[in-house]
Amino acid sequence: MSTASVTAILVPILYLLSAALFIFGLKGLTRVRSARRGNQIAALAMLIAIIGTLLELGTIHWTYILAGLVIGSLIGTVAAIKVEMTGMPEMVALFNGSGGAASALVALSQIWDRVVEQETGGTVLAALGNAPGVTTVLAILIGTLTLSGSVVAYLKLAGKVKGQPILLPGRHLINAVLLLGSLLVGIWAVAQVTEPGMLEAVLLAVVAASFLLGIMLVIPIGGADMPVVISLLNSYSGVAAAMTGFVLENNVLIISGALVGASGLILTQIMCVAMNRTLANVLFGGFGAQETSTGGGGKDAYQNVRSFSAEEAALVLEAAESVIFVPGYGLAVAQAQHTVHELANVLEKRGAKVTYGIHPVAGRMPGHMNVLLAEADVPYEQLLEMEVINPEFKNTDVVIVVGANDVVNPAAEKEKGSPIYGMPVLEVWNAGTVIVVKRSLSSGFAGIKNELFEYDNTMMLFSDAKKAMQEILNEVKQL
Amino acid sequence: MMGPLLVGLYVFVLAIFVGFEIIAKVPPTLHTPLMSGANAVSGITLVGALVAANSQRPTVATLLGCAAIITATINVVGGFLVTDRMLKMFGSKKKG
Numbered sequence: 184m185s186t187a188s189v190t191a192i193l194v195p196i197l198y199l200l201s202a203a204l205f206i207f208g209l210k211g212l213t214r215v216r217s218a219r220r221g222n223q224i225a226a227l228a229m230l231i232a233i234i235g236t237l238l239e240l241g242t243i244h245w246t247y248i249l250a251g252l253v254i255g256s257l258i259g260t261v262a263a264i265k266v267e268m269t270g271m272p273e274m275v276a277l278f279n280g281s282g283g284a285a286s287a288l289v290a291l292s293q294i295w296d297r298v299v300e301q302e303t304g305g306t307v308l309a310a311l312g313n314a315p316g317v318t319t320v321l322a323i324l325i326g327t328l329t330l331s332g333s334v335v336a337y338l339k340l341a342g343k344v345k346g347q348p349i350l351l352p353g354r355h356l357i358n359a360v361l362l363l364g365s366l367l368v369g370i371w372a373v374a375q376v377t378e379p380g381m382l383e384a385v386l387l388a389v390v391a392a393s394f395l396l397g398i399m400l401v402i403p404i405g406g407a408d409m410p411v412v413i414s415l416l417n418s419y420s421g422v423a424a425a426m427t428g429f430v431l432e433n434n435v436l437i438i439s440g441a442l443v444g445a446s447g448l449i450l451t452q453i454m455c456v457a458m459n460r461t462l463a464n465v466l467f468g469g470f471g472a473q474e475t476s477t478g479g480g481g482k483d484a485y486q487n488v489r490s491f492s493a494e495e496a497a498l499v500l501e502a503a504e505s506v507i508f509v510p511g512y513g514l515a516v517a518q519a520q521h522t523v524h525e526l527a528n529v530l531e532k533r534g535a536k537v538t539y540g541i542h543p544v545a546g547r548m549p550g551h552m553n554v555l556l557a558e559a560d561v562p563y564e565q566l567l568e569m570e571v572i573n574p575e576f577k578n579t580d581v582v583i584v585v586g587a588n589d590v591v592n593p594a595a596e597k598e599k600g601s602p603i604y605g606m607p608v609l610e611v612w613n614a615g616t617v618i619v620v621k622r623s624l625s626s627g628f629a630g631i632k633n634e635l636f637e638y639d640n641t642m643m644l645f646s647d648a649k650k651a652m653q654e655i656l657n658e659v660k661q662l
Numbered sequence: 663m664m665g666p667l668l669v670g671l672y673v674f675v676l677a678i679f680v681g682f683e684i685i686a687k688v689p690p691t692l693h694t695p696l697m698s699g700a701n702a703v704s705g706i707t708l709v710g711a712l713v714a715a716n717s718q719r720p721t722v723a724t725l726l727g728c729a730a731i732i733t734a735t736i737n738v739v740g741g742f743l744v745t746d747r748m749l750k751m752f753g754s755k756k757k758g
Binding site for chain 2: 258420432550
């Protein structure tokens with residue numbers, strides 16, 4: 184057999200293998216035991232897809248391919264190694280934006296290669312075919328808005344843009360105009376425009392409109408909801424990749440793009456359920472902004488709040504036989520996970536039973552708290568999920584809530600009228616004593632009062648999470 | 663005989679169902695690594711970028727393709743590495 188015919192047989196087999204391995208890999212990522220292997224299998228699948236593509240190309244002009252691969256690998260590797268575990272949400276947002284940009288660039292490159300630079304004198308649809316032509320527009324639109332949306336999400340997470348929702352008047356109308364406008368103008372461009380200069384200009388306008396749309400979609404959403412947004416944008420970048428698959432008529436691209444699109448959507452849904460929100464509410468509600476929190480908010484002043492010092496907290500801990508830590512967003516922001524683990528170790532040495540109650544959306548992303556605590560060497564078995572830990576609180580002497588608010592709010596179970604009524608929460612108030620470490624009485628992202636702070640068995644310790652943990656640790660050591 | 667578009671649509675829709683099925687149950691512990699891993703997979707658009715950059719001439723199309731390779735590779739390499747870093751910590755703790 185000639186080399187060409189071997190390639191013709193081998194390439195589809197490699198693509199099929201790659202697609203199957205992607206499915207195995209993602210499946211593996213859904214179980215703790217197989218997760219690492221699953222990630223490696225997915226990486227292998229990617230490698231096989233790349234080898235298949237290079238074989239299919241036949242004659243390879245290495246200059247730009249190699250340059251791109253080397254530069255991209257260097258940047259990706261350095262970023263992946265250097266990022267702190269607490270900075271993970273930002274990193275995922277940036278990687279995601281990068282992938283979205285790639286899809287848009289591939290689609291643009293196809294149009295330039297097959298139409299603009301060939302000077303065919305025809306339309307894009309004539310050169311690429313109807314379906315690939317239209318999907319280039321979709322790839323450009325979705326890819327670009329994934330890029331700009333991810334960048335805004337990154338800026339909000341990194342605190343470079345204010346986390347508060349920014350609500351422009353008439354934003355839904357503006358967004359609808361941008362979306363329909365770029366879609367219709369884009370399709371018009373590929374279907375009607377034959378003059379290359381005109382085509383370039385119109386396509387760049389579509390890119391600009393999509394970029395603006397990505398910003399407009401994310402800007403009204405509050406910082407605490409960014410994980411949901413990133414997950415959704417991740418889903419979009421999968422769809423954008425699938426669209427380039429239609430452009431290039433490549434099934435591996437379509438399959439893996441669709442896999443990511445669907446899994447991203449499901450994951451987004453799971454996160455929303457954990458926060459007792461609907462996706463529509465996250466995207467359009469401007470939740471956490473003043474316009475929705477008319478009933479709650481700061482107007483209900485707190486009464487009977489008892490503030491304590493680190494020394495008093497240490498005395499309570501001294502006598503405790505069982506302690507549960509409930510870490511939240513504040514712990515992640517203050518990077519207090521190492522100090523918490525140190526305190527837990529000291530308490531364990533004194534004979535107390537120590538566990539951690541992890542709310543599904545504790546931290547800055549769902550599951551993020553597990554990553555942070557794992558980084559601080561907290562034994563995996565001590566991290567208990569909400570369903571497991573909730574019956575335990577009533578047999579527990581002391582609960583330490585570190586930088587969490589809404590996820591321990593009794594209103595979710597006791598107040599029918601509360602915006603968070605029905606949200607699953609950690610029932611910390613059933614414990615003997617609840618020590619709440621918090622910087623102030625300010626509300627969480629739900630913007631409502633937390634009665635827990637007024638309970639008789641609650642001790643408030645107003646401080647930065649890391650500082651407070653360090654002070655308690657010092658006090659406990661001295662006892 | 664089905665045209666490539668129809669085959670593509672079949673593949674697309676079926677893959678979406680597969681995606682829904684495999685992610686249906688995930689422990690919250692793995693939400694972040696899964697998001698990050700799936701994100702790396704979406705860098706598959708690298709395959710398209712390779713096709714786009716396969717030329718000797720530094721035309722706009724080739725340069726766009728090269729930029730696409732860079733951004734896609736950042737997504738792929740960075741995504742898989744960072745996911746592995748997270749998952750490595752889970753693994754080593756389980757023995758203890």
